[in-house]
Amino acid sequence: MTSRMSRVGRTTFKTVALAATLAAVTATAVSAQPAMSEPAAFQAQYPYRDVLNDGAPTPAAKLVLEPPEVLQALQARESGIGIVPLPRRGSRHRGR
Structure with missing residues (x-):
């Protein structure tokens, strides 16, 4: 038993x-599931991630890593204020 x-x-x-x-x-x-079911909440938590592409980095995520001069030049060029040359690290004609 x-x-x-x-x-x-x-x-x-x-x-x-x-x-x-x-x-x-x-x-x-x-x-x-709730993380992606509410797009506004996801966007608020991850501002440099794309909700529609499963959280892939946006183009703005690249700009965050650049120095401030690059963003300032981009803003000036797109606003139509004028073309501002990007600062170069070195010159080709140095020492002539």
């Missing part, structure tokens, strides 16, 4: 363990 009860106990334990594992897997997949 004890072997039959232990078999039933193991089957019940396996069923409970399988249900717990399945619940854990579905809970993690569901918790990942």
Whole structure:
């Protein structure tokens, strides 16, 4: 009689363990969804990531890494104030 009860106990334990594992897997997949389901919240948290392209970096993400002079020159050129040459690190005709 004890072997039959232990078999039933193991089957019940396996069923409970399988249900717990399945619940854990579905809970993690569901918790990942709200980040992209609310585009405004995602954009507020990650301003240099594109909501429509699964969080890929935007062109503005490149500009953040550039020195301020590059952004100032770009703004001046696009606004029509004038063409401002970008500062160069070295000159080709040095020492002539």
